[in-house]
Amino acid sequence: MTERSDISTHKRPLWLRAFVFGLCLGVIVVLILLGNWQVRRLQWKTALITAVETRLDSEPIAPPTEPVSFDTHVYQPVQTSGVFDHSKTYLVKALTELDAGFWVMTPLSGPDGTVWINRGFVPTALRNGPYDQPEGLQNVIGLLRLTEPEGTLLEKNDPVTGRWYSRDVDALSSEAGLNQFASYFLDQNSGSAEWPRAGLTHVAFSNSHLSYALTWYGMALLLVVTLGWILFRSPAED
Numbered sequence: 550m551t552e553r554s555d556i557s558t559h560k561r562p563l564w565l566r567a568f569v570f571g572l573c574l575g576v577i578v579v580l581i582l583l584g585n586w587q588v589r590r591l592q593w594k595t596a597l598i599t600a601v602e603t604r605l606d607s608e609p610i611a612p613p614t615e616p617v618s619f620d621t622h623v624y625q626p627v628q629t630s631g632v633f634d635h636s637k638t639y640l641v642k643a644l645t646e647l648d649a650g651f652w653v654m655t656p657l658s659g660p661d662g663t664v665w666i667n668r669g670f671v672p673t674a675l676r677n678g679p680y681d682q683p684e685g686l687q688n689v690i691g692l693l694r695l696t697e698p699e700g701t702l703l704e705k706n707d708p709v710t711g712r713w714y715s716r717d718v719d720a721l722s723s724e725a726g727l728n729q730f731a732s733y734f735l736d737q738n739s740g741s742a743e744w745p746r747a748g749l750t751h752v753a754f755s756n757s758h759l760s761y762a763l764t765w766y767g768m769a770l771l772l773v774v775t776l777g778w779i780l781f782r783s784p785a786e787d
Contacts, residue, residue, distance in 0.1 A: 580769035587762035631659020665734035669745030681742030691735030
C-alpha cells in the first residue's frame, strides 16, 4: 500500500500531460511545415539553376527595359555599345581566384543609355594603374548583375573616403553625378588587355534545401516516435 501511494503521489497531473501533448503536436506541425517550405525552396532553386545555366549559354540580348528581376535576368548575357567615361571610374574591393584587388567599375554611355560596366579585376599593385582604358566607341558583352546596395555585412561603402566594398549602382551614380542610368551593371565577359582581367564572374548557387528538409522531417519523426512511446508505454512505468 505504501509503495502504491508513493507511485500515485509522483504521477504527473492530467492537465500537464495534456499541455505537453498539445505542445508536442504543435511542434510536429511546425517542423513538417518547415520541411514543406524547404521542399518548395528546393524546387525553386533547382528551376533557377537550370534557368541560369540555360541563360549563360544563350545569345546576348539588348539591354532589358526596367524593371529587371533576379529570376528572369541575372546572368543573362547582354550586348551594348557606348563610350567609357574613365574619369568616373571607381574601384570596388574584390577577392578573386587571382588574388585580392579591385573591380574596375566604369560607366558606359551610348544609344541604350548609361550602364555601369564591371570591366574586370586589377590586383592591389595596379590600383593606381597602369591598366587599359579604351577610348572611342566600344562594343561590350557582359552578364547582367543586380545592384549590390550599401556594402557588405561587415564593411559599408564610404564614398567620402573612396572606399567601395560592393557594386552599388545608385551610390556610384550619385557619386559620379549621373542622373539617368540602368539599375543593374554588367560583368564584362572578355577584354583585349591583360588588366583589367574580365570574365571572372563566379556563377554558383548553394543548394542545401534538401538536407534542410530532411533535417526538419527527421526531427518531426523523432518527436512523433517519442510522443508515441510516452502515450503507449505501460502505466506502471509512470
